[in-house]
Amino acid sequence: MAERSLNEHLSHLLAQANRHLSRQLTAEGVSLDQWRLMKVLSESGGLPMGKLAEELALNLPTLTKLVDRMVQDALVYRVPDPADRRKVRMFLSDKGAAMLASQNKRVEEHEAKVEDSYGNEDAQRLKTMLESFIKQIV
Amino acid sequence: MAERSLNEHLSHLLAQANRHLSRQLTAEGVSLDQWRLMKVLSESGGLPMGKLAEELALNLPTLTKLVDRMVQDALVYRVPDPADRRKVRMFLSDKGAAMLASQNKRVEEHEAKVEDSYGNEDAQRLKTMLESFIKQIV
DNA sequence: CAGCAATTGTTTAATCGGAAACTGTATATA
DNA sequence: TATATACAGTTTCCGATTAAACAATTGCTG
Numbered sequence: 001m002a003e004r005s006l007n008e009h010l011s012h013l014l015a016q017a018n019r020h021l022s023r024q025l026t027a028e029g030v031s032l033d034q035w036r037l038m039k040v041l042s043e044s045g046g047l048p049m050g051k052l053a054e055e056l057a058l059n060l061p062t063l064t065k066l067v068d069r070m071v072q073d074a075l076v077y078r079v080p081d082p083a084d085r086r087k088v089r090m091f092l093s094d095k096g097a098a099m100l101a102s103q104n105k106r107v108e109e110h111e112a113k114v115e116d117s118y119g120n121e122d123a124q125r126l127k128t129m130l131e132s133f134i135k136q137i138v
Numbered sequence: 139m140a141e142r143s144l145n146e147h148l149s150h151l152l153a154q155a156n157r158h159l160s161r162q163l164t165a166e167g168v169s170l171d172q173w174r175l176m177k178v179l180s181e182s183g184g185l186p187m188g189k190l191a192e193e194l195a196l197n198l199p200t201l202t203k204l205v206d207r208m209v210q211d212a213l214v215y216r217v218p219d220p221a222d223r224r225k226v227r228m229f230l231s232d233k234g235a236a237m238l239a240s241q242n243k244r245v246e247e248h249e250a251k252v253e254d255s256y257g258n259e260d261a262q263r264l265k266t267m268l269e270s271f272i273k274q275i276v
Numbered sequence: 277c278a279g280c281a282a283t284t285g286t287t288t289a290a291t292c293g294g295a296a297a298c299t300g301t302a303t304a305t306a
Numbered sequence: 307t308a309t310a311t312a313c314a315g316t317t318t319c320c321g322a323t324t325a326a327a328c329a330a331t332t333g334c335t336g
Contacts, residue, residue: 003242006177006193010249010261011159011170013268018156019195020275021149032149039144049285055144057157062323064286069322086284086331104141111148118274123148126271129264130151136256137158187315200293202316207292224301224314 021114028106033058033066034075035107038100041076041092048087075099159252166244171196171204172213173245176238179214179230186225213237 006012022032033056040047040055047055053063067090070076075096081087092100115123144150160170171194178185178193185193191201205228208214213234219225230238253261 004246005181006174007269008265009245010253010265011163011245012174013265013272014152014156014159015170015174016195016272017268017275018152020272021152024275025149032153036144036150036153043143057154059324060285088285107147107149108142114275115148118271122267126267127146127148127151129260129267130155131145133256133264134151134154134158137162137252197294198315222302226315
């Protein structure tokens with residue numbers, strides 16, 4: 001059977017799509033991981049580090065340091081869990097919520113542009129497929 | 139209109155899918171970028187750094203250092219372009235070709251497993267959609 | 277309940293990545 | 307042809323990521 005070329009490989013296609021989109025967002029002033037972190041916290045505040053790392057597919061040491069920086073910037077804060085003192089529960093600050101709101105707008109605008117030019121029905125289908133794909137491979 | 143949740147955002151879904159797949163390949167002993175680089179060179183040897191960086195969505199300084207490491211390991215080599223001495227043309231060494239072959243096998247096996255469990259027709263459609271999506275956003 | 281194992285998260289040391297400045301070469305313009 | 311401008315890569319400096327070791331707390335088992 002014939003050898004597959006690079007753009008027939010899912011791993012390559014995902015890397016390319018991810019990097020291009022992530023770069024474009026960076027250019028809009030949005031750090032993808034910071035935004036995703038704040039967004040998760042806005043949807044379910046109080047998550048411990050471990051769950052957060054799972055939700056974002058970050059490893060724990062990386063997350064610890066990302067959180068350190070965001071705590072410095074007062075975007076999020078840590079609350080030790082009284083029931084299990086190993087755990088640290090994370091929350092979004094007011095400042096974080098404000099920044100999230102502004103970044104939400106930029107992300108939505110940018111994705112709207114991208115999805116429009118790609119075709120909205122196709123974009124919707126792509127997202128649905130990616131969602132179920134992620135469930136499969138996790 | 140209602141606020142979109144994180145998994146309705148393409149940027150998040152792509153980041154998740156990419157990271158999970160990339161991690162699983164790392165666990166199989168395949169560095170995604172190194173593999174992609176070798177694969178590009180096997181398909182079109184002699185590409186200059188700039189084109190390579192484009193093909194892989196890497197920025198030039200990052201690519202320079204990735205290539206430095208791979209030259210150390212004798213997987214690839216540089217050849218200055220005599221027609222334009224600013225350019226450096228990259229080639230895959232025999233050792234690189236051997237390593238590529240072995241890694242191709244692991245990538246193909248892993249993706250086959252993943253695509254089987256996801257459903258092969260859907261996987262094919264997903265790849266096609268990603269390919270045209272990338273064309274759109276680049 | 278004493279001691280050992282598992283868990284949750286952080287720290288450390290080394291590697292890697294990115295933005296900006298820099299080197300060398302080619303091209304355009306006067 | 308001299309000077310300026312654009313182009314191709316690399317280097318530098320700093321911030322970010324990773325794997326491995328570590329600390330603290332909880333849970334299990336004899």
